Amino acid sequence: MVVNNVNDINKLECRDKDYSVSISGISGLSVRIYPNGKKEYYLRYSHPHIDGKRPRMMLGKIDDISLYEVKYKAESILNLVSKGTDPKAIHQQEQVNKYAHLKNATFAEVSQAWRDNKMASRHQGKSKQLSFSESTLKFWDLCLGYMCREIGDLRMNDITSEIILNVCEAIQNNENQAIFVGASTRLYTEKVFSFAVARGLCDKNVAIDTRGELAPANSGNHLPAITKPDQFAALLTDMFTFKSASKITLEAMNLLPYVFVRSIDLRSMRWQDIDWDNKLWEFSPIKGEGREDMVSHLVVPLATQVIARLRGMQSVTGHKEYVFASMRASRNPYISKATLVQIFHRLGYKDLQCAHGFRASAKTLLMEQPELRYSDIVTELQLGHRIKDTHGGAYNRLDEIDTRVQMMQDWANYIDALRNRSKEQP
Incomplete structure (x- = not known):
């Protein structure tokens, strides 16, 4: 043809x-x-x-x-x-040469080049995203803005790990207790240096030496999550019977407990990433990009209950790229984070359970309940966390896949039984 x-x-x-x-x-x-x-x-x-x-x-x-x-x-x-x-x-060669003028440039200049490169790669790459979200861009600017105000006029080769660490520690110790922002600023600074070293713009990524020297991003208060079976059963029932939202939002909310991925990964789920024959969903977690503690690819085995729900969604959004496509005139091609946040508030679970909290709920119940009792390694792998074996090698995205397939089906059966038991109680 x-x-x-x-x-x-x-x-x-x-x-x-x-x-x-x-x-x-x-x-x-x-x-x-x-x-x-x-x-x-x-x-x-x-x-x-x-x-x-x-x-x-x-x-x-x-x-x-x-x-x-x-x-x-x-x-x-x-x-x-x-x-x-x-x-x-x-x-x-043209790609290399276009950064030649930034050889040992200032941190502010190189950080802007890093940002521009990220934006260009998102439009041209295989991620299928239209652009980075506005909140992501604002957070980049917040974190790198702190660093640029302090060391933006310094040349890349003149910056030391001590200077970077001092800036990040100052952020974490300020009156707002910005632990997460300080840790994220260190991470993005490392990304800027990695970008520069790879293109010959500076000699060394000195930010690497600051790893592990700050309070981690997840220290402090944890996001709300229910981990007691009876309370979790009541939550599942309330979610199942709630009808005051669109079909797409309700399906996203009720699918979340079964797969317990991050909200952004569920909301941006694409039809083409689903392997119907093998009942697998394979994708690149958005929050895992460049994170040393998270995998760059994740495989989620899909229980029969999940497959049935997704088949039902095909008649609604099957013609779209995203499973939970936004039907409103919006720059976002899929439903927003606020949509899921608000629905748990309307259910009466503010400060008790959030979308991200299902990860903690699932891990705790999978490890503690007698009928489940899955190991820490298997649950961590399914959460998309990068862990090391006894020899120091990282597990890959398909390790323990057979066990994880069984675990995800057992988990689906378990939460269905919890919900049904809760509905039968007076």
Whole structure:
């Protein structure tokens, strides 16, 4: 099959799996169609120096670049190849060179470059997110703003671990008791230095030496969570019988206890990340990006009860990218954090249970209840925490998967039994 013009491309329909269709006129040029409806132009060419190798370059999305421009771009690339130049190598060199002016620049300048790079990668990468949320951007600016006010005018190679630690300790010791902000400021400062070292902008990531020297981000008051079976049963019943919200919000709320992931990961759940055949949901936790204590990928076994709920949701949002897609005119493509926060307040559980609290509820009950009694390692793996074995190696995303599959089904059966028992009581 070959397409000749934009009308032909627009007529290409989505399938269960992504596929490519050749574009007439230029050898190796094609359009790739994804299950979520996205379409991108690609060019595959013969490597000028390595026989048999045919690299592939993404030339743009159909909404961002015209077919005429794509063909011109493809012809220019093929012209370079014919002269013995690898276009990918040129592109990579341009990426390196664009930061050359920041060699040993000030912290303020490099931190802004880090932020700009993160924004650009989110738009161009595979995360499928439209952009970082406004709250995320504000938190970056808050944390790095503290650091820039204190050391923003210092050159990267002149900054020491002691200087970074002093700034972060001052944040944690201020009158607001900002433990979390101080720890997060240290983390983001380390990210800025990592960005700089990788691009040759400074000699060393001195922020690494501050690890473990501050009060951790989760110290202080814990988020509210119910961990007693009878109280948890009452909560499940109240959630199940509550009807004063949209179907999408109610389904998200009632699915949360079964999977006990972070609110942001549940709310941004994508249909394409669900493996229906193996009953698995695999994704990259948003809060795990760059965190040394959390996994970058998480596999959540889906109990039969969860599969049934998700099948029911397909008639509502199956045509959308996100399972819990926002139906309002909003920049957020899925339901907001405030939506779940408010629903627990309306249920009467303010200061007793929050969306994030189901992680603590599940871990405690899974380890303590006689009919469950799962180990700390298995529950921590399912929570997406990075842990080490006795030899110092980190468990990977599929470790203990068979046990976790059984655990998640046992957990679903357990909380169903709790809810049913609670409803039968007078």
